[in-house]
Amino acid sequence: MDEWLVQLYTFLHKQPGLNNIIKLKPILRLEDDRQVSPFNRSSSYSRSETANAYLLREGSSKFPLVKRSLLTDDTVYAFLKGIGLSEPDIVDEVLKCILPLYQTGRFALVNDMRYQQSISDIQEALQRTSHRARQELISTLNKTPFILASNVKMSERAWKTPREVYSKTEELLTWFEGNEQIWFIAEPFPESLCGDLNVPTHLRPSARTTTDTSGHVVIRDVRADHVRGLHGFDPDAKLDGLEYALDHITSDKARMLWDFLLKHRHLIKGVVETSKYTTFSDAQRKEISSPIGLLCSHKAWLPDENGDFYSPDELFLTNLPEGFEKSTDEARELAIKLGMQKEEVLQLADKLGIPHEVISLIQHNPAVILAWYQEQERKKVSLPSSLANDPDRRREKATEAAYSATVKTYKAVSMNKRISAGNSEVKIYLRNHHTNEAGQLICQLCNQAMPFRLPNGEEYFEAYQYTEVLGKEYEANHLALCPNCAAEFQHACLTDENERADLILNVDSTVNEEDLIVYLDMPAHCQLRFTQSHLIDLQAAIKDWLEADPVSPEQESSISAT
Numbered sequence: 001m002d003e004w005l006v007q008l009y010t011f012l013h014k015q016p017g018l019n020n021i022i023k024l025k026p027i028l029r030l031e032d033d034r035q036v037s038p039f040n041r042s043s044s045y046s047r048s049e050t051a052n053a054y055l056l057r058e059g060s061s062k063f064p065l066v067k068r069s070l071l072t073d074d075t076v077y078a079f080l081k082g083i084g085l086s087e088p089d090i091v092d093e094v095l096k097c098i099l100p101l102y103q104t105g106r107f108a109l110v111n112d113m114r115y116q117q118s119i120s121d122i123q124e125a126l127q128r129t130s131h132r133a134r135q136e137l138i139s140t141l142n143k144t145p146f147i148l149a150s151n152v153k154m155s156e157r158a159w160k161t162p163r164e165v166y167s168k169t170e171e172l173l174t175w176f177e178g179n180e181q182i183w184f185i186a187e188p189f190p191e192s193l194c195g196d197l198n199v200p201t202h203l204r205p206s207a208r209t210t211t212d213t214s215g216h217v218v219i220r221d222v223r224a225d226h227v228r229g230l231h232g233f234d235p236d237a238k239l240d241g242l243e244y245a246l247d248h249i250t251s252d253k254a255r256m257l258w259d260f261l262l263k264h265r266h267l268i269k270g271v272v273e274t275s276k277y278t279t280f281s282d283a284q285r286k287e288i289s290s291p292i293g294l295l296c297s298h299k300a301w302l303p304d305e306n307g308d309f310y311s312p313d314e315l316f317l318t319n320l321p322e323g324f325e326k327s328t329d330e331a332r333e334l335a336i337k338l339g340m341q342k343e344e345v346l347q348l349a350d351k352l353g354i355p356h357e358v359i360s361l362i363q364h365n366p367a368v369i370l371a372w373y374q375e376q377e378r379k380k381v382s383l384p385s386s387l388a389n390d391p392d393r394r395r396e397k398a399t400e401a402a403y404s405a406t407v408k409t410y411k412a413v414s415m416n417k418r419i420s421a422g423n424s425e426v427k428i429y430l431r432n433h434h435t436n437e438a439g440q441l442i443c444q445l446c447n448q449a450m451p452f453r454l455p456n457g458e459e460y461f462e463a464y465q466y467t468e469v470l471g472k473e474y475e476a477n478h479l480a481l482c483p484n485c486a487a488e489f490q491h492a493c494l495t496d497e498n499e500r501a502d503l504i505l506n507v508d509s510t511v512n513e514e515d516l517i518v519y520l521d522m523p524a525h526c527q528l529r530f531t532q533s534h535l536i537d538l539q540a541a542i543k544d545w546l547e548a549d550p551v552s553p554e555q556e557s558s559i560s561a562t
């Protein structure tokens with residue numbers, strides 16, 4: 001039987017004119033003794049032919065092969081080659097035998113020898129870079145779920161297309177951490193194949209890259225409808241896993257994203273031109289943020305030095321922690337595109353002497369700051385005033401009053417203690433001179449109203465003696481103090497008793513009443529304020545005492561001790 005076929009083929013080899021006819025006649029004997037035509041046409045009008053069998057003298061193939069015993073005859077081999085049959089081809093084999101298995105999803109999810117064999121066949125096929133069917137191979141590969149992948153979150157396994165998977169690099173593992181939408185190629189998988197299939201190994205944007213002659217991105221280019229993004233901007237630019245990463249931000253992801261955005265800052269925000277003309281004359285311009293830009297400007301993902309995350313509009317470039325590129329022009333440009341706080345604000349803060357962190361505190365808590373301001377306004381009480389109608393007349397009268405003041409009396413008790421003169425008159429005196437228009441008695445040291453009232457309705461305050469050196473009871477030698485300031489004055493005032501008297505004499509009682517101030521050596525409140533009448537009276541008292549008894553305070557205290 002085979003012998004007869006050898007004779008037939010030898011005869012036909014001499015009749016090349018019959019080639020077109022015999023191509024579609026069942027003259028071919030296969031290894032399994034089936035009889036087929038050399039080629040198939042998809043339709044009678046079609047010119048493209050698919051071989052039904054291949055020529056292979058040695059080795060194995062998944063393709064149907066022409067009966068090998070026939071091929072030992074060189075004339076037969078030459079005849080079959082002559083009508084267009086060929087040796088099996090790895091690209092064809094992948095396209096026709098391997099990928100269809102994966103397209104039907106018939107493979108069980110086991111890491112078997114077959115998978116490894118398929119992968120190495122695909123790898124080999126892709127290396128035939130000048131093959132006529134290369135484009136078809138690549139587009140079929142991209143549509144075929146032939147890659148075994150595992151889910152980053154659930155460690156599930158599934159078949160995925162090259163477009164659906166990522167390489168398991170450290171960068172991508174960090175970026176997609178916890179994101180269950182993401183599938184990584186299950187290992188082992190040849191690295192070169194990842195490259196050939198264009199599987200991502202690092203963060204990269206999905207954005208148009210086709211540009212026109214002036215370097216602008218072509219978005220639409222049809223008759224009377226031309227759209228382009230200026231300077232590399234694509235309004236549809238996206239980044240895989242961005243929203244998830246922003247919602248589950250860590251400092252590593254934030255730094256990674258910052259570096260990514262530095263490199264791709266042209267994709268954040270840009271101008272899109274629309275025109276009826278290819279020349280873009282009379283173009284309409286619009287500034288747009290891409291999906292990348294929108295997400296990165298509004299989510300809280302930028303860390304400050306403490307590792308707390310803020311949205312860009314809450315942060316200055318200088319607030320970013322170590323490890324973030326922030327001093328370059330690129331970083332400043334990025335900060336502007338993201339809408340970060342402006343450096344001018346910081347310069348203003350520096351001018352005003354306000355610490356930078358206080359600036360953002362003010363900006364982010366306007367309600368709190370306003371409430372604080374109102375509280376301060378409320379606290380601002382009006383100062384009391386007690387102006388003398390005729391200061392000279394008051395000085396005269398004060399001198400007379402001082403002269404007729406009672407001399408302090410002492411009584412020997414366990415300690416030398418002065419018996420207090422009529423304290424109620426002193427209090428009435430102080431009340432008269434230190435109550436403001438609103439009826440509040442104001443402390444001479446802290447300028448605040450007295451903190452509470454007694455059950456009888458009167459404000460509680462301390463009438464504290466100003467200086468011990470005076471030997472007479474002068475009402476004016478007392479201060480109206482709140483309990484706090486009284487304690488501070490009593491226990492922490494380091495200004496010596498004599499100096500206190502001198503300080504009073506040095507104040508010009510005719511200046512503006514607000515400036516009638518004596519500076520004391522005290523830890524918290526060092527400005528002692530007087531009303532004009534009170535000051536005139538006290539000056540008169542001190543002068544009176546000096547005229548009457550100009551002895552030194554040491555002698556004075558020893559006299560009074562007897």
Ligand SMILES: [Zn+2]
Nearest residue numbers: 443446482485
């Ligand atoms: Zn006070």
